[in-house]
Amino acid sequence: MVSPLILIAQKDRQKEATIPLDHxxxxxxxxxxxxxxxxxxxxxxxxxxxSTPFKHDVGGFGIYQPATGSPFLFNPASPTNGFSNxxxxxxxxxxxxxxxxxxxxxxxxxxxxxxxxxxIPLRATVHVEIKGRYxxxxxxxxxYTRVRDFEPTNYGNDISNYPPEVSSFFxxxxxxxxxxxxxxxxxxxxxxxxxxxxxxxxxDFDMAVIDKGMFFNLGAMVERELSEYFRVFVxxxxxxxxxxxxxxxxxxxxxxxxNAFYFNIGASYRIPELRKCYEKDCRIQIxxxxxxxxxxxxxxxxxxxQNPHYGExxxxxxxxKGKNKRKxxxx
Numbered sequence: 206m207v208s209p210l211i212l213i214a215q216k217d218r219q220k221e222a223t224i225p226l227d228h229x230x231x232x233x234x235x236x237x238x239x240x241x242x243x244x245x246x247x248x249x250x251x252x253x254x255x256s257t258p259f260k261h262d263v264g265g266f267g268i269y270q271p272a273t274g275s276p277f278l279f280n281p282a283s284p285t286n287g288f289s290n291x292x293x294x295x296x297x298x299x300x301x302x303x304x305x306x307x308x309x310x311x312x313x314x315x316x317x318x319x320x321x322x323x324x325i326p327l328r329a330t331v332h333v334e335i336k337g338r339y340x341x342x343x344x345x346x347x348x349y350t351r352v353r354d355f356e357p358t359n360y361g362n363d364i365s366n367y368p369p370e371v372s373s374f375f376x377x378x379x380x381x382x383x384x385x386x387x388x389x390x391x392x393x394x395x396x397x398x399x400x401x402x403x404x405x406x407x408x409d410f411d412m413a414v415i416d417k418g419m420f421f422n423l424g425a426m427v428e429r430e431l432s433e434y435f436r437v438f439v440x441x442x443x444x445x446x447x448x449x450x451x452x453x454x455x456x457x458x459x460x461x462x463x464n465a466f467y468f469n470i471g472a473s474y475r476i477p478e479l480r481k482c483y484e485k486d487c488r489i490q491i492x493x494x495x496x497x498x499x500x501x502x503x504x505x506x507x508x509x510x511q512n513p514h515y516g517e518x519x520x521x522x523x524x525x526k527g528k529n530k531r532k533x534x535x536x
Contacts, residue, residue: 233499236478244478245333247342251440251471255324257350261461262317262358263291269300270307270364276357280455281310288452291459292355292369294411295452307363318355318367324348324376328469332382340384340398348376374407378420392510394428394436404446416458420446422467431508434477440469477501 236244266278269287277287279300287298302308309316325348332342351373357364380402388395400422406415424442431437444465449458479492482500490505491512505511 232497233494234497235499236480240478240480243476247332247334247340247473247475249328249330249332249344249438249471249473251326251328251438251469253326253440253467253469253471255326255348255350255465255467257322257324257463257465258319259292259322259352259355259461259463260317260319261292261459262311262315263459264311264316265455265457266316266459267308267310268316268357268360268364269302272303272306274365276364276367281312282455286454288454290370291450291452292352292367292461293371293406293409293450295414295450297454307360309360309363314359316360317358319358320353320355320369322350322352324350324465324467326467326469328471330382330473332384338386340382340386340396342382343402344380344382344400346376346378346380348378350374350376371407371409374409376407377405378402379404380420380422384426392430394430396426396428398424398426400424400442406448414451414453415448416451417448418446420444424467428473430510432506432510434475434507436473438471438473440467440471442467442469474507477507 263278265281266288267281267284269277269279271277275289277289277298277300278291279285279287284302285300287300288295289298290296326346327348328344328346330342330344332340334340352369352371355367355369357366380400382398382400384396384398386394386396401419404417404420406412406417422442422444424440426438426440428436428438444467446464447460447462449460451458479499479501482489482493482495482503484495484503487495487502488504490502492499492501494500502511
């Protein structure tokens with residue numbers, strides 16, 4: 206029979222012989238507060254195509270079409286007082302009517318002009334995602350806009366096209382972005398968003414006589430998640446905007462509508478919360494530690510999905526690839 210004192214002594218010797226795991230493992234230091242905050246940001250860049258059908262009516266004015274050249278607007282209360290360049294600025298002209306030239310007043314019919322123009326946008330956004338669904342952020346867009354000649358909406362056989370003084374300009378837009386994800390299928394995500402903001406017309410526009418408001422852009426973004434950091438997307442959208450051109454001589458203004466349909470294609474990138482591993486020869490694919498600091502893999506590209514437990518650079522074994530996949534037992 207073993208004495209109880211001997212058993213207690215053996216247990217004490219075992220405790221003394223046990224090596225604490227702290228000698229082999231250390232607590233990892235995760236990312237700092239600044240890095241964690243930075244990792245919430247999603248940066249997006251895109252380009253594409255925009256169709257911008259400019260349109261305006263000239264209610265309260267008349268149209269004078271000389272025998273040659275571009276049409277003029279005139280004030281019915283003072284017919285000899287004509288106007289040109291009513292797209293971007295106002296230029297006064299003294300009109301002289303000759304027999305056989307075309308005149309029409311908006312009192313008798315609806316008059317206006319339209320232009321089927323286009324734009325090429327360059328768009329940058331920054332947003333944060335709340336609960337993986339809601340989005341709040343902002344952005345900036347720089348659009349090259351090409352303006353074609355304006356065609357008359359009535360009397361096309363009698364009124365010539367109106368060539369604007371500005372054939373192209375750069376439209377700058379700055380906005381707040383609000384959105385929410387509404388549907389997910391596997392790695393695809395559908396998000397509806399709204400952009401609200403202001404815009405700046407080109408330098409050829411006389412801002413002293415132009416009143417412009419805000420613009421509203423409604424879009425639906427379809428995203429493909431390539432990894433936890435990187436997505437590609439397409440975004441069709443429709444935009445409402447316009448401006449008024451004041452004509453002081455008449456006390457009225459011409460309202461220009463420049464609504465647009467856009468189709469953007471681009472990519473977004475979320476800043477990683479962990480720094481890239483500093484060891485150039487390190488080939489570990491998962492997040493790992495050197496010493497007590499944690500790093501993300503150097504070997505794993507940002508455009509591939511990363512399993513948190515093991516790397517996925519090569520998810521299929523070589524023996525199951527190519528001609529080997531036809532064999533029941535390759536090796």
